[in-house]
Amino acid sequence: MINPERYSELPPVPRTLRREARRFWRQLGGELIRRGLLTELSVIPLAPLCAMLAIYEGLANDLRRNPPRFGDELLFHALDLRAELEEFLDQFGLDGKHWIAENLPALPD
Secondary structure (H helix, E strand, O other): OOOOOEEOOOOOOOOOOOOOHHHHHHHHHHHHHOOOOOOOOOOOOOOOOHHHHHHHHHHHHHHHHHHOOOOOOHHHHHHHHHHHHHHHHHOOOOOOOHHHHHOOOOOOO
16 A cells, blocks of 8 residues: 655645645645645645636636626536535545635635
């Protein structure tokens, strides 16, 4: 059985991450470190997850500024992305639904 080494401190932010995603690297990565969940294997998908969180945050903010009309495809895409992010965060050992509710803007009703 593979037993990957756990990180005791957060690795440097990858240079490829955009500014918005770097904030999630520090925020989410720091939480994973505190909980002892960041390993040499789980750090690999952390950068794409942070990029997806930043995209979702921007999308949610845009939808809140410009409320969607009934049947707006953008809202459906945002809902799909949120569901994917919840699952991804669950796989990291976090409660994805709760983490998103606590750390990201809500989508409009």
